[in-house]
Amino acid sequence: MSNLRTEQPVFETDRITDGFDIFFWVFNDASSFVATHWHTAIEIMYIIDGEVDVMMNQQTVILKPGDVFLIDSRLPHSTKSVHGNHAVLIQLPYEFSKKYIPDVDSFIFGFDCHTDNAILRTKIDSLIDVIQKMRIVYEIQPKGALLRFNSLLFEMLYLLYHSFSREVESSQFKKDVKNFVRLEPVLEYTKKHYNTPITLSEISQIACFQEEYFCHYFKKNMGVTYFQYLNEIRLSHIYRDLTSTDLPLKVLLEKHGFTNYKLFRKMFYEQFATTPGEYRKNAAVSD
Known part of the structure; x- marks a missing residue:
């Protein structure tokens, strides 16, 4: 066990x-x-x-x-x-x-x-x-x-x-499975390359979809847009490293591929109701 x-x-x-x-x-x-x-x-x-x-x-x-x-x-x-x-x-x-x-x-x-x-x-x-x-x-x-x-x-x-x-209808289940199977290459690619710039054209080719259809397909099945999903992954890595490392925030953003600092701060505050600096400071105090 x-x-x-x-x-x-x-x-x-x-x-x-x-x-x-x-x-x-x-x-x-x-x-x-x-x-x-x-x-x-x-x-x-x-x-x-x-x-x-x-x-x-x-x-x-x-x-x-x-x-x-x-x-x-x-x-x-x-x-x-x-x-x-x-x-x-x-x-x-x-x-x-x-x-x-x-x-x-x-x-x-x-x-x-x-x-x-x-x-x-x-x-x-x-x-x-x-x-x-x-x-x-x-x-x-x-x-x-x-x-x-x-x-x-x-x-x-x-x-x-x-x-x-x-x-439910078994046909609906089979349809859902088929949808997720088609997204697996996208998820695996994103998991491996999340910290590098990923363009819509690039990820659409991985999915073998046209760009517009890929955006619709991904949002329908995952509940978020592809770039919301990508930035969530980046945010989760940065959130973890804020307390597990002493690296400056700028270095963490570069390490995990988050190039838009304003968007990062906005997402961080929406998720955690605090700033990255305040979060790191409070976490250090609680330890």
Whole structure:
């Protein structure tokens, strides 16, 4: 149950915790900003302490202690935790879900984590109870830990299937998969070259689209424009380096390819309600 891979690439391949069939991680996050990304796994986040903002479908959901949130497979999203959090992160790999729910492609999974509906609230509480028990087994590792953990895992899968799924046309799923497959070369190229100048002509050629159609296609499927996406990635790297290095801000911008300083300051303030200098200063004081 060790050696967890915590890096979050733009397109995440399904991750698995050592010894398990899923990815399960209890973590303390001092502060983070993860740019728009997606994965084929179903992701569940349970907040123990602190606060996490999830940006998805052009909306922001603020998660606080006791909240649980589900992000369906292939759903672009970004996360932010300015003041840090303590949370449980679970990812159910696509192949795992497909094995035990053969028609998983016919369902959309999700729920309103802040619902006032009493019936749905009871179901969500049941899911939280399972997560809390999984955490105890994961951390304490009693005799027969793997057996107990897996029994809870299948209880979770049962809850997702019966309480938090909605049937859709399989043709729509196939269309969505096709769209994301067509964007994979773009995401991979951007991941590798984000710190260099990337033109619309260049990235459109990678996608094998005309420029105008590429702009429309990317925004429709990712929820942001390509250059918003590119600058989010650059911003996430700079945000991390502001506290992990002593490099001047100008050097960080050059290192991560952000050439427009005014745009950077505007994006930084919109995301974190402070300036880069103030953020770095406050982070140093808290340490």
